[in-house]
Amino acid sequence: MQRKVIIAGGGTGGHIFPAIAIANALKKIEPDINILFVGATGKMEMEKVPQAGYPIEGLEIAGFNRSNIFKNILLPFKIWKSLRRAKAILQSFQPDVVVGVGGYASFPMLNRAQKNGTPTLIQEQNSFAGKTNKILGKKAKKICVAYDGMEKFFPADKLIMTGNPVRNSISQSAVTREDALQHFGLSTAKQTIFAVGGSLGAKSINEGLQPLLQEIVAKDIQLIWQTGKPFYETAKAAAAPYASHIKVYDFINVMDFAYKAADVVLSRAGALAIAELCVVKKPVIFVPYPFAAEDHQTSNAMNLVNKHAGLIIKDEEVQNQLSNVLFSLLQNKALMQQLENNIGQLGNPHADVTIANQVLGII
Template sequence: MKIIITGGGTGGHIYPGISLAQEFKRRDGSNEIIFVGAEHKMEAEIIPREGFRFYGLRVKGIERKFSLANLSSLWLFLSSLITSYRIIKKFKPDVVIGTGGYVSGPVALLASLMGIPTFIQEQNLIPGITNQFLSLTVRKVLASFPESQKYFWRKNRVVFFGNPVRENTWQGNRANLIKKTKLSLNKKTILVFGGSKGASAINQTLLTSLKLIDKALWMQWQVLIVSGKEDYFNLKEEAVHSEYKGQVEVMDYLHQIGDAYDLADLVVCRAGATTVAEITAKGLAAILIPYPYATGNHQLYNARFLEANRAAVVITEEDLTDEKLARELVKLMSDQERLSAMAQNSKKLGKRGAARDIVEGIYDSIQSKTFS
C-alpha cells in the first residue's frame, strides 16, 4: 500500500505522523510511505533522519484576521496545490493522512476531492482551523480526545483513538541518560522542558524557584532541564554557579526523550498535544504551563483535561511566578502519595496503542468499508 502523510510546523504535528509511518511499516514492510511538509520547517530535517522520503511545499499559514500578508499566503497556497497535485499523481497513494498544521491543507484537500481515502489526525482537544475545514471533505477525523467531537462541524466523522506516540518515548532507558550526565539513580528527578522549541519562561522561573525550596527537601531531588538552544548557555552557566550545582543538569536538546521520561518522577512542561500524549503514555505526574499564544489557546484545554482527571497541576503563564511554582513543587515533592496517585491517573489517560489502532482502523475502512 502507498501512503502519504502530510503535516508539520511543530513537533506536535510531525511525531504522530512518524509513529503512524512506523506502525504501517511494522504491519507490512512492503508499505511505501512518503511525507509532505513545509520545505523550510523542522520536518524537512526530522523526517529524513527518521528514514522516510520527504517532499517540501512552499506554503505559509493564513492569519485569522485580514492582513496584506494573507495575500502572499493565499498565493503560496494556490501554488502549493499545483505541487501537491503533481506529487499525488506521481506517487498514486492508496491513503492520505493529514496530521495538522497549515501545510497539510493542500495535499489532504486535493486527495479527498480526488476520491482518495483521506483521514486527518487531530492531536489537540480543540481542533486547528486547517483540520476543521478538512473535516468537511475527508473520510474520517481521528481524534486524540473524546471531547473533541463537539468542536467539529461534521461530528459524525469524528472517531476517538488517542494521539500516536513513538514507542521509544515510553520504553526509554534511564541508564542511557545516567551514562552521559551527572544525574543519579538514587535521587528523585524533576524533568523540565518546553516541547520541540523550548520555553524561556519556564526555564528562567524554574531555576529561581528552586532557591525558595527548603534545602533538606531539595537535597532528595535533582533536576534535568532540556532548555532548547536559545537558553542553553545562560542556563548552563547559572546552574554551574548556583548553590545547587551538581543537582541541576542542563541539556539543549534530547533526541531520546524517552530516557528522560524513564528517569523522571515529576515533569514541568508545556501542554502541547504530543507532550500530553507522551507523559500519559508513560504515566507521569506533571505541572503544566500552557503556551499562551498557541492557536485558539488549545494548550490550555489540553492541560485542563489532565487537571480535571487529577493527573496534573496547571499554572497559566499569566499566573507563573517564582513563588507560585515553588509552592506547587513543594506540595508534590513532599507528598509521595499524591505524586503516585497523579502518576496512576496519568497512565489511565495514556493510549500506548493509538498508532496500532489507527492503522487497523484505516485498513478496515479501505478493505471492508466498516469505518467509512
C-alpha cells in the first residue's frame, strides 16, 4: 500500500532545503512513497520544490508584519482562507502523516491535520521555538530538534534529537580544497575568507567588509563574498581593483566548493547555515540577524559560542569589531583548530535519514 506524506512550510532557503532533504531521504527508504509539498504562494518554495522534482500546492498566507502594522489588516482573512484551503488539500490527498518544517504554510496544514486526527511531526530547526510551533507541539506525535534544552518549549517525551538536515551536495561532497580554490580562480597558497549572509545577503556583513577590502588584500588574504542581489553592484565596484584576491557573487550555487575553499567563514546564524557549518567543520564568526522572530539567530549562535564552537559579533557592532575579530582569528592557528574540532562534533550528516525514519515510524 502506497504511503502518503505532506511536507508543509518554507519561506526561506533555511526551511526549504531541509524539507527537500527529508523528502529525498523518504524516497530513498521507500521509493514508491507519495510526497506532496504545501508552501506559501509567491514564496521561494513554489520554484525550488518543483526544481527538486516534487509537486507543491500553495496557500495564500503571510506572517505578521512587524514593520508596517497596516499591512496586517487582511491577515485574519488570509489565515481563514488558508485554513480552508488546507482542509481541502487534506481531503483530496488523504495523507498518512503531515510534517511541518516551519514557515508560513506550516501552521494551517498542521492545525487542520491535528483537528482531523492525522498524525503530525514537527521539525524544529532553531534553538528557540517560535510561537506557532509551541502551539502545534502540544498535539504533535514527535518533534525532531537540533539543539539541547528544547524541553522548555515542548513536551519532553516527544523530543527526538536528530540535528538539522543538510543537502547531500554538501554532506556528501568529495571536492578537494585545491579544486575548490581553482574553481573560484584563487591561489591555494593563501588564506581564504568566505562571507555569506543567507540567500538574500546580509547588510551588516556587506557594509562591514567593504571598508576592509584594501586591508584584506594588503595582508595577502583572499575573499569569496556572497553579497545577495541588493548589494551586488556596490560590492563588485568596490572589489574591482582587487580582482585577483576578491571574488564577488550575488548567489553561490556550489556551496560545497565555497566551504571547502574557506579557512574562516563569516555567516548569519540561521539553522541551515549552522547545520552546514557543523558538517563541513569550519571556524566561523557568526553575525546573527537581529530581526529574526524571537531573535532566534542569536540564540542559535550562542548555543555554539558557549561550546567554544564559534565566535560572535552583534549585528550593530560589525563596523567596529569585524577587522579585529577577523584578522586576529586568521593569525591564531590554535584557536582556528579548536573551533574546527568543536563545531565538527556538533554536526550530523545523516539527520535527513534519522528524521525520515521518525516520519515513517508514526504512520
